[in-house]
Structure formats: structure tokens, C-alpha cells
Amino acid sequence: MDPLLLDEPGRKVLLMGNEAIARGALEAGVHYCSAYPGSPSSEILGTLSRVAPHFGIYAEWSSNEKVALEGACGASFTGLRAMASMKQNGVSVAADLLTAMSLTGSPGGLVLVVCDDPGGISSTNEVDTRHYARLADVPLLEPATFQEAKDMVRWAFELSEELHLLCMVRSVTRISHARGVVELGRLQRIQRRARMGPGERYASLPPCPKHEELKEKLRKARALFERSPFNTFTGPQRPDLVVVTCGTGWWYATEALRILGLEDRVGVLKLGTTWPLPEAFILRHLEAAPSVLVIEEPDPFLESNLKAILVQETAHTEGRVPRFFGKASGTVQGPYGSGVGEMNPDIVLEAICRSLNREVPKARQALKKQIQSEIDFALPKREVAFCPGCPHRASYWVMKNALRLDGRDGLLIGDIGCYSLGFGRTGYSMSRTMHCMGSAIGFSSGMGKLERFGLTQPRIAVVGDSTFFHACLPGLVNARYNSSAFVCVVLDNSATAMTGFQPHPGTGRTALGEAAPKLSIESLCQAMGIPVQVMDPFQLQAATALLYRTLQTEELQVLVFRHKCALLQSREEGLPARRVFVDADRCIGEQCGCNRFCSSAFGCPALIWDAKGGHASIDEVVCSRCGLCADLCPGKAIRILEEEPA
Amino acid sequence: MSALRKDPLNLIIAGVGGQGNITASQVIAQAALLEGLLPTIGETYGVSQRGGSVMSHVRLTAGTALGPLIPKGEADILLGFEPLESLQVAVEFGRPDIRVLCNPRPIYPIGVLAGDDHYPAVEKILEVLRRHIPYLGMVAATELAQQAGDIRSMNLVMVGALAASGLLPMKRGSYEEALSSLFQGPVLEVNRSAFEKGFLAFSARDLSN
Numbered sequence: 142m143d144p145l146l147l148d149e150p151g152r153k154v155l156l157m158g159n160e161a162i163a164r165g166a167l168e169a170g171v172h173y174c175s176a177y178p179g180s181p182s183s184e185i186l187g188t189l190s191r192v193a194p195h196f197g198i199y200a201e202w203s204s205n206e207k208v209a210l211e212g213a214c215g216a217s218f219t220g221l222r223a224m225a226s227m228k229q230n231g232v233s234v235a236a237d238l239l240t241a242m243s244l245t246g247s248p249g250g251l252v253l254v255v256c257d258d259p260g261g262i263s264s265t266n267e268v269d270t271r272h273y274a275r276l277a278d279v280p281l282l283e284p285a286t287f288q289e290a291k292d293m294v295r296w297a298f299e300l301s302e303e304l305h306l307l308c309m310v311r312s313v314t315r316i317s318h319a320r321g322v323v324e325l326g327r328l329q330r331i332q333r334r335a336r337m338g339p340g341e342r343y344a345s346l347p348p349c350p351k352h353e354e355l356k357e358k359l360r361k362a363r364a365l366f367e368r369s370p371f372n373t374f375t376g377p378q379r380p381d382l383v384v385v386t387c388g389t390g391w392w393y394a395t396e397a398l399r400i401l402g403l404e405d406r407v408g409v410l411k412l413g414t415t416w417p418l419p420e421a422f423i424l425r426h427l428e429a430a431p432s433v434l435v436i437e438e439p440d441p442f443l444e445s446n447l448k449a450i451l452v453q454e455t456a457h458t459e460g461r462v463p464r465f466f467g468k469a470s471g472t473v474q475g476p477y478g479s480g481v482g483e484m485n486p487d488i489v490l491e492a493i494c495r496s497l498n499r500e501v502p503k504a505r506q507a508l509k510k511q512i513q514s515e516i517d518f519a520l521p522k523r524e525v526a527f528c529p530g531c532p533h534r535a536s537y538w539v540m541k542n543a544l545r546l547d548g549r550d551g552l553l554i555g556d557i558g559c560y561s562l563g564f565g566r567t568g569y570s571m572s573r574t575m576h577c578m579g580s581a582i583g584f585s586s587g588m589g590k591l592e593r594f595g596l597t598q599p600r601i602a603v604v605g606d607s608t609f610f611h612a613c614l615p616g617l618v619n620a621r622y623n624s625s626a627f628v629c630v631v632l633d634n635s636a637t638a639m640t641g642f643q644p645h646p647g648t649g650r651t652a653l654g655e656a657a658p659k660l661s662i663e664s665l666c667q668a669m670g671i672p673v674q675v676m677d678p679f680q681l682q683a684a685t686a687l688l689y690r691t692l693q694t695e696e697l698q699v700l701v702f703r704h705k706c707a708l709l710q711s712r713e714e715g716l717p718a719r720r721v722f723v724d725a726d727r728c729i730g731e732q733c734g735c736n737r738f739c740s741s742a743f744g745c746p747a748l749i750w751d752a753k754g755g756h757a758s759i760d761e762v763v764c765s766r767c768g769l770c771a772d773l774c775p776g777k778a779i780r781i782l783e784e785e786p787a
Numbered sequence: 788m789s790a791l792r793k794d795p796l797n798l799i800i801a802g803v804g805g806q807g808n809i810t811a812s813q814v815i816a817q818a819a820l821l822e823g824l825l826p827t828i829g830e831t832y833g834v835s836q837r838g839g840s841v842m843s844h845v846r847l848t849a850g851t852a853l854g855p856l857i858p859k860g861e862a863d864i865l866l867g868f869e870p871l872e873s874l875q876v877a878v879e880f881g882r883p884d885i886r887v888l889c890n891p892r893p894i895y896p897i898g899v900l901a902g903d904d905h906y907p908a909v910e911k912i913l914e915v916l917r918r919h920i921p922y923l924g925m926v927a928a929t930e931l932a933q934q935a936g937d938i939r940s941m942n943l944v945m946v947g948a949l950a951a952s953g954l955l956p957m958k959r960g961s962y963e964e965a966l967s968s969l970f971q972g973p974v975l976e977v978n979r980s981a982f983e984k985g986f987l988a989f990s991a992r993d994l995s996n
Contacts, residue, residue, distance in 0.1 A: 155813075155820050262831060286852065319855035320816060320828040392854025400858065486858040506860035508881045512919050518911060520875060521904035523803065523896040526838035562837060566897055740900045746838055749895055750902075762929055762938055763894065 145192045148328045156323045158316040159184035161287045162254055164323070165294030166224050167196060169250065170331035173216035174200045175209040177611065178640035179228030180263035181317040182256035186226055187641065190652035196330070202643050202652040205578070205611040206231030210238055210253060214307075217249035218343060219335035222298050226254040229268045230577060234612075236273060239307070243277040243355055244345035246305040249333075250298030253279075253309045256317045259438040260483035263314070265557065265575060267482070269440035274309045274416045278355050280362045281416035282310045282371070285391040287321040289413060293371065295326065300365065304358045311415075313438065315389045315483070363417040371413025374426045380408035382496055383430040383463075385423075387412045387443055390436035390484055397490035401502070407493065415443055420450050427451070427463060434496045435467035438484040444468055466496040526567040529747040530707030530765030533560045535678040536632050537568040538743065539702070540601055542681075543688035544571075551599040551692065552588070556581035558605035559639045559706075560632050567744045572603070579604065579612025582629060586616055589625030589697070599692045600627035607637040607645040609662055620697050621669050628691050629699045631662055632678075634706040642709050666699045678702040681772055707765045717766045720782040721759055727778035728756040735775045743773055789822040789956035795848040796955070797857045800945075801876035802868030803894050804838050807942030810969075811866070812843035814946050817965035818957045819847050829855030838897065840872055847955070864954050866945055868928070869894050870912045877916060885920050886954055889913070890928040890945060924952065924992065931984040940981035947985025952992075959986065 144154035145164055156164065162185050166174065174193075176186035190200040199216075203209035206227040213223035227235065232255050239253070255273075258264040274281035282297055284290040294310055301308040345351050366372065376383070384394045384407060391411045398404050410426050412418070427433060435444040444467040451462045466472035468480040473492040475482040494501045527534040537560075544551040555563055555572030556579065563572040574584055585602035604613050609631050617629065636642040644650045649659035666673040674691070676684045684702065691698050731737075739757050740748040747764035750757060757778070759770075771779040798815070802808045809830050816826035829844040844857045862880040867873025867889035877887060891909050898904040917923045928944040935944065943966075949955060950962045962982065970978050 153820070155816055155826065288852075315829060315855050318830050320813070320826075320830070321852055321855070322820065322825050322827075389854065393856070396854055396858065485856050486854065490858065505858075506879075508860065508883045508885065508919065509878050511883070512878050512915060515915055515918070516874075516878075518907040519905060520871065521896045521899050521906055523838070523840050523871075524898055525804075526897040528805070528837060559837065566901065567838075737902065741902050744897060744901065746895070746897055746900065749900060760895075762892070 143192065144325070145188060146195055147325060150325055150327045152325045153322050154325060155320055156287060157184060157320045158287055158290050158312060158318065159256070160188050161291040161323050162226070162294050162310070162312060162317070163188035164325070165291035166252070167192070167328055168291070168326045169295040169298035170222055170329035171224050171298070172198055172221040172333065173213060173223040174198065174226070175203045175212045176226040177203055177206045177209050177231055178637050178643040179231055180640055181258055181314040182226050182228045182254070183640045183643065184317070185254060186652060187643070193653055200652050202645065204646055206234040207238055210235040213251060214238070214242055214247060216335070217247040217251040218341070219337050220249045220333055221335050222250040222331065224252040224254060226256070228264065229255060229257045229270045230264065230266065231255070232270045232273050233268070234578070239273060239277045239279070241345050242307050243279050244348065244351040245343040246358070247307070247343060248302070248305065250301040251307045252294065252297045252301060253307055254294065254312065255309060256312045256314070258314050260314070265561070267439050269442060271311055271415060271442045272440070274311070278359055279306060280304065280308045280359070280414070282308065282413060283387045283415050284310070284312060284316060285388055285411060285413065287316065287319070287323050289371065290316055291323055292326070293413065300362070303365070304362055306355070306358045311388070313388055359417050363419060366414035366417065366419040367422050369414050369419065372419055372422055373411045374408060376408030377405055379429055381406045382432045382434055382493070383408040383410050383427060384434045384436055384493065385410045385412065385443065385447060386436040387415050388437065390438065390489065393484055393486045393489040394436050394493070396486045397493050400490060401493060403493070412443065418446055418450060423447065423450060424454055430463045432464040432466060432496055434472065434492060436473060436484060436489055436492065439480060439482060441468035441480055466492070472496055524565055524567070525562055526565070526744065526746055527559070527562055528707055528765070529745055529763050530767035531559070532634055532678055532702070532704035532707070533563070533632055534567060534743070534745065535681060535704065535769055536630070536702045537563050537571060539678050539681060539684040539688060540603070540630065541569050541571060542685045543692065544601070546685070546689045547599060547692050549597060549599055551601060554581045554585045554588070554600055554602045556602070556604045556608055558608050559634070560603060560605055563603065569744070578608050579616055582613045582616030582620065585627040585629070586620035586623065586625040589620060589627045590623065602627055602629045604629065604631055606631060606633040606635065606647050606662065610646045610660065614665070617666070617669060617671065621671055626696050628688070629697070630688070631699060631701045633662065633701050633703040634709070636706050636709050638706045638709065642706070642712070662699070662701055671697055671699050673699040673701065675701040675703055677704050679704055679769060681769070707767060711765060718784040719766050719768070720784065721764055721766050721768050721771065722780060722782070723757045723759055724778050724780050725754060725756055727776055729776065730755040730757070733776050739770050739774055739779065743770060745770060789824055791824070791847060791849055791956060793863060794850060795846050795853050796864070797862045798845040798847070798864040798866065798955070799857060799862045799876055799880055800843040800845065800866045800868065801872040802841055803872060804841050806841070806868045807939060808841045808843050808868065811942040811946050812845050813969060814943070814962060814965045815845050815949070815955070817968060818961040819955070821961045821964055822957050824849060825852050827853045827855050842876060866949055868942065868945060870909045871906065874912045874916060877920065881920065886922040887916060887920060888924045888926055888945065888948055888952060890941065891925055892929045924948070924989070926985060926988060928985065931988060932981050935977055935981040935984050937977045940977050943978045943981035944985035947982035948989040950982070951986040951989035
């Protein structure tokens with residue numbers, strides 16, 4: 142049975158962090174949930190949409206994060222409990238609303254769950270969104286365990302209703318994309334009729350009185366946080382050191398102290414409510430601490446705020462500020478230096494040793510010390526690559542060849558999605574930019590006006606289908622309005638592929654699996670008066686010719702390269718019933734003169750070199766049987782054998 | 788409750804994107820939970836799914852729940868889906884007494900295919916490991932998965948071999964129950980068959996030395 146559906150309080154189940162967050166919302170009786178997919182946050186709405194019919198709640202994939210949060214606010218205005226979830230980048234997209242929303246407040250419990258990605262494990266940045274909570278003056282909760290991920294989300298709804306204020310919960314990759322045991326609580330179903338009462342109005346005007354109201358709400362939040370069970374102190378009464386930590390830092394600190402055997406000498410002050418900080422609680426527990434070490438990721442957010450509290454407290458009294466270790470002191474350092482990258486038990490262990498002026502135990506990583514000197518061969522790096530059969534590889538091949546034919550040193554302006562890998566080898570290292578959703582369009586729109594300054598390089602703006610709906614429309618409107626010239630290539634693979642194949646406005650179905658109007662990229666472009674053509678990038682020659690011709694027009698045009706994601710295709714229909722193989726008689730290897738064209742130039746992980754046989758080969762463990770390589774082999778040695786259906 | 792020979796017991800599953808690493812970790816953790824242990828899994832994926840290295844940290848304890856990351860040099864067991872990944876993870880995370888089960892079939896990095904990098908001979912990779920660790924067991928998991936009817940079930944062949952190895956305390960039935968709770972229909976059938984092939988392939992051996 143789906144553990145999300147179990148109404149057995151006390152039952153222990155294995156949940157992914159994101160499932161625990163979803164469960165917390167269900168235990169709070171959430172009514173409305175919205176999100177835009179982004180690692181490591183996607184499984185929250187993925188889970189909620191799966192169980193939504195069972196609970197009679199609403200869940201949607203919104204077209205972007207700002208719209209997702211707006212939808213949730215809309216539900217909250219009518220008194221419902223609503224939650225929006227997103228990755229760190231999404232908060233920046235929604236930030237304009239966030240700062241307005243904190244000024245107005247709303248009656249229904251309103252929770253913003255953000256999943257940060259310290260270390261940028263599946264992101265283009267490692268932005269620490271806790272700053273947004275401080276910027277917008279909203280309460281911030283940081284779970285340190287899977288259990289807290291669930292319990293804090295449940296509490297966040299109550300807190301939000303008590304304060305009449307959006308409440309933010311910040312998870313990170315190592316909680317969201319990890320699994321552990323969670324004890325279930327009771328599922329709540331809160332019956333509420335959605336309604337905006339007479340005279341209920343929400344506007345941030347006039348700003349200063351509203352701002353003062355907000356400050357009062359934060360004072361109230363601080364008072365509540367002083368008593369919160371999510372803030373704890375463990376350790377001796379007279380510690381040599383107090384580790385102040387939040388989120389995953391707590392896990393790493395407790396493990397490091399156990400390994401070092403220092404649990405009875407070092408205190409741990411664990412904070413679950415990190416904005417506004419429970420000042421009195423903190424001061425009480427730091428009173429006896431000669432030294433403080435702050436562990437958090439990636440920014441010294443807690444560290445800076447703690448210092449401010451301590452200075453404020455001691456400036457007018459005889460109190461003293463303890464010795465401070467953390468990121469500013471350089472004590473907490475990962476491989477990229479201080480304040481960069483995620484934490485782990487090893488970094489924290491070393492930081493504790495440094496703070497106490499102890500040596501790191503010598504026995505650690507003994508195996509590495511033994512083996513390393515004996516590895517007398519180079520270990521190849523494993524770069525990320527387009528999957529076998531990925532239509533993006535075909536599209537990049539087409540763009541590479543069209544730009545070469547064009548001969549004007551054209552620019553490929555990139556964007557965010559699977560096709561961001563076009564920055565690497567598998568996209569022939571062609572992308573010149575990669576910043577945020579939709580920026581390829583805006584960048585190209587600007588570059589399209591630079592002829593007067595001498596820019597002669599043609600531009601291809603490359604965006605995906607989900608990205609197109611997320612953030613490309615305003616940029617295209619701008620480009621059309623200002624007569625900017627470039628070719629926008631939409632790589633339409635029929636899914637938000639990078640984050641797990643979530644549907645989007647062009648797919649014809651919703652998060653709840655219901656049929657939806659299928660928005661047409663072509664019609665939207667036509668409505669803007671932008672010429673648009675559709676092509677399958679697997680038609681390598683025709684697509685190259687089309688792109689080349691389009692580049693010569695020197696006007697704003699859209700080309701849709703449409704071919705379904707290979708992973709999605711094989712999920713839906715399995716692998717095609719055919720064999721794709723190298724005919725060993727026809728492939729003459731090094732004598733061919735092609736310089737191993739298939740494996741060296743095309744960059745498909747399934748095209749390997751059989752050193753013994755002296756010819757190319759296809760690794761059938763990896764191959765998706767797309768057959769595109771058969772078109773490319775100059776010796777026509779790659780063959781496709783269609784199999785009769787069984 | 789199952790008794791752990793060491794607590795926490797740290798297992799890493801190392802492979803590349805698309806090999807079903809995370810699914811394997813879920814089956815193992817679910818089996819542990821069924822026997823009253825507290826499992827935690829740390830998963831590394833995202834961009835890595837696209838051909839990069841993928842690692843799952845599976846931690847078992849009878850005490851209080853653990854964090855999702857195994858400290859460096861603290862892994863007791865490595866389930867390696869690919870030889871190069873196995874070597875690198877064993878070196879970085881392995882204790883001197885780490886036990887390794889490895890599928891020796893290489894998946895070549897894209898830089899190797901392009902001719903810029905060289906993939907060391909698999910025997911050479913294994914030889915280095917063998918010299919320094921107390922146990923390195925080979926499982927022809929790719930071939931066995933093919934026999935089970937789907938090459939993508941290689942991950943469960945490896946889990947089957949791990950279950951038979953006795954390196955973890957869980958009983959065979961717990962893994963099977965975990966499989967039934969996580970899959971259904973034809974996928975369950977293939978995964979069951981793959982698990983069984985891995986289990987049987989390993990059963991003849993003895994790891995107790």
C-alpha cells in the first residue's frame with residue numbers, strides 16, 4: 142500500500158525527503174498544491190498529484206514558479222490551505238510576488254517549500270534561498286531530518302494561519318533526494334468552503350504601515366520560535382565548544398562528534414527556525430560557550446545573523462562574544478574553499494578538529510592511502526552526456542553543420558534543460574551561454590540589435606519545450622516588438638525531461654493525469670507574427686538545410702525540432718523491435734580513413750570501439766536502437782535489421 | 788530484529804546513470820526496514836542520470852537514524868555496477884576491510900569513446916582492488932539480466948548476489964517482500980527473476996573467509 146495513503150499514526154515507513162514533505166502537507170489537510178518541476182524539488186508535487194484524487198485535493202504543474210506561487214496565494218485568499226514547491230532558482234522567479242505577499246498576508250495557511258541544491262548537484266547554481274526569507278521578512282523553517290521535513294511542513298500551515306503570513310520551509314538535496322524512516326502522523330481532512338468574504342482585500346498599500354504590520358508578525362513569530370521543539374541543545378553544561386547548526390549540518394555534526402568521541406565535550410545547538418532567530422534561546426545556550434562553530438550550507442547565513450545577535454546583546458552589557466569559527470574564519474572549508482559547496486561529515490569533522498586545535502585522526506581513509514600510489518594508470522573522467530537516442534544530439538549535430546555551412550562564426554545561445562549539456566562534449570561544446578530559464582531568448586534579442594555596433598555573427602537561441610512555456614514568451618514578444626533578428630530553435634521532446642518527464646502546457650495532460658488543451662508552440666508564435674516551421678531533427682540533412690536557409694533570412698524565426706525524448710519513448714513503448722549493429726565485414730576500421738567517425742565525432746555512448754576486432758561496435762547494453770548512426774557512417778557499415786513482431 | 792555485525796553498516800552502490808542504482812538501494816533499504824533496522828539512503832542523481840557517475844549510500848543501524856552521507860573511508864560494503872566506478876568509490880570511501888561485489892562489464896565514458904581518454908584494462912582495475920581488500924567477488928550481472936529477459940534488471944541481479952553473499956543480515960524473503968511492495972506486473976516478474984539469478988549465481992560461493 143502507498144505509504145502516503147496510510148492513516149496509521151505511529152507507523153514507520155521509508156520515505157524520500159520529498160515524500161515526507163508531501164506527507165506533511167497531507168497531514169496538515171492541504172487543499173491546493175502547485176509547482177514547477179526542478180531538481181531536487183520535483184517529487185513533492187509528483188507525489189501530491191499522484192494521491193490528489195484519493196484526498197480530493199487539487200494539484201497542478203504550473204507553467205512557472207511565479208505562477209505556481211500565485212495560484213497558491215489565490216487559494217489562500219479564499220481561506221484554503223495552499224502550498225507551492227520549487228527549487229532554488231524558482232524562488233528568484235517568484236521573488237517579486239514573495240516580497241509583495243509578505244506585506245499583505247493571507248488567511249489560509251500558505252507554505253512555500255524550497256529545495257536548495259548546495260553544491261549544485263543538479264543545478265546551474267547553489268543559491269542559498271534563506272536570504273529570501275530574510276529579504277521578504279517571512280518565517281523560515283529548516284528541517285534536519287526526514288521526520289522534521291514532514292513535521293515542519295505540517296506545522297508551517299498552522300504557523301502561517303496564526304501569523305496570517307506565508308511561511309517558508311527550506312529543504313536541501315540531501316534531505317529531498319534521500320530516504321529514511323518517518324513515523325506517520327494522523328491525516329487531516331479540513332473541510333473548508335473557498336470564499337473571499339465581503340470587504341476582504343489584500344494590497345501592499347500603503348507600504349510603510351504594511352511593513353510595520355509585517356515586522357509585528359515577525360516579532361510574534363520570534364516569540365513562538367523561542368518555545369519551538371525544533372530548536373534543541375544537547376551536550377555538556379560547560380562545553381569546550383558549541384556547534385550551532387541547522388538542516389543537514391546537524392546530521393554531519395552529530396556523526397563527526399561520534400567518530401571523534403567528543404559528544405561529552407562539545408554541545409550541539411540545533412536550530413530548526415532560522416528566521417527570525419529565537420534570540421533568547423540562542424543567547425541562553427551560548428552563555429557558557431568559550432567557542433562557537435557554525436555549520437550550515439552553503440552561505441554563512443546563520444553565522445552572520447548569530448554574530449549580529451551577539452554583538453547587539455553584548456554591545457550594551459558586560460557580556461562577551463565567544464570565539465567564532467565558521468566560514469568567515471575559514472574553519473569550515475570544502476574542496477572549493479569557504480562558503481562554497483555542500484557540507485558533508487568529513488568537512489564538518491575537520492572543522493570541529495580545527496576549532497578545538499586537534500589533529501584530524503590519522504587512521505581515516507587508510508585504504509585510500511594504501512591504494513592511491515599503486516594506481517599507475519590514468520582514470521578517465523565520466524562526463525555527462527546526452528542519452529543514447531536523445532533527439533538533442535541530432536539537433537546539435539544539425540546546428541553544428543548548419544552553422545559550419547553558414548560560415549559566419551554563428552553563435553549558439555543556450556538555455557536550461559537537458560539540452561544544457563550542449564555546453565559539453567556531447568553537444569559538441571557549442572553553447573556559448575547557460576544562465577536561467579528563457580534567457581537564451583532575451584540574450585539573442587539583445588544581440589539581434591547589435592549590427593550597428595558591428596556584430597555579424599548570426600544567432601541561434603536554443604530552448605526546450607517546457608522552457609518555452611515557462612519563460613520564453615515575454616522574450617519573444619520583446620524581440621518581435623523591437624524587430625530583433627535571430628533564429629529560435631525549440632527542442633521539443635514532449636516532456637520536462639531533465640526533471641523526470643513531468644507534463645507541461647504543450648503535452649495535453651495535467652498533473653492529475655487529466656486531458657488538457659494542448660498549447661501549440663506554432664500557434665503561439667504565429668499569433669505573435671513570428672514565422673515558424675516544424676522539423677524532425679532525425680531528418681539530419683533536411684533539418685540542416687532548413688536551418689541554414691532560415692539563418693540567411695536575417696529575421697526573427699522559430700524552428701521547432703520535434704522528436705520525443707528517447708527515455709520517454711522507451712518507457713511508453715519499450716525499445717523498438719529491431720537490431721542496430723556494425724557489420725564487421727563492412728567496417729574496415731582504421732583503414733577506412735573516417736577516423737572512427739561514428740564513435741569520435743557523433744558522441745553517442747553506445748558507439749564503442751572493438752579494439753580486438755579493429756572495428757566499430759555497438760554496445761547493446763547502452764543502445765536505444767534509434768538507428769541514427771546508420772545514416773552517419775560513411776562506409777554504410779552500420780545496419781538496421783527490423784525484427785518481425787513476435 | 789536482525790543483528791548487525793557492525794553498527795552502522797555502510798553500503799555504497801556505485802554505477803553510472805541509467806543502471807538502476809537508486810532502485811537497488813530502495814529494495815535493500817526496504818528489506819532492512821522489514822527486519823526492524825533503520826535504513827537511510829543518500830542518493831546522488833539529477834544531471835548525473837545523463838551518463839554521469841551515480842552513487843547511493845545505504846546505511847543500516849539498529850540505533851538512531853543516520854545522515855544520508857557515509858563519511859570518507861567508512862564504507863563496509865560496495866556493490867559495484869561498473870568496474871571503473873567501483874575502483875574510484877572503493878578508494879575514496881572504502882574501509883581497509885571493505886568487501887566488494889562487482890559487475891566487471893565496463894560502460895565507457897564519452898571521452899574514452901571520442902579517443903581523448905583511455906579506459907584501463909578491466910583486469911588491471913580489479914587487480915589493484917584485489918591486492919588491497921579482503922574480498923572482491925565478480926558477478927556477471929549483465930549477462931544474467933539478459934537471461935532474466937531485460938538487460939535493465941542488472942541492478943537486481945546484483946542485489947540478488949548481495950542477498951546471497953551474507954554481507955547484509957537480511958533474509959532472502961525480506962528482499963522478495965520488498966520487491967513485491969515496490970513493483971508490480973511484468974516489471975515485478977523480470978525483477979524477481981533477475982534477483983533469483985543473482986542469488987543463485989552467488990549461493991555456491993562462500994564469503995565467510
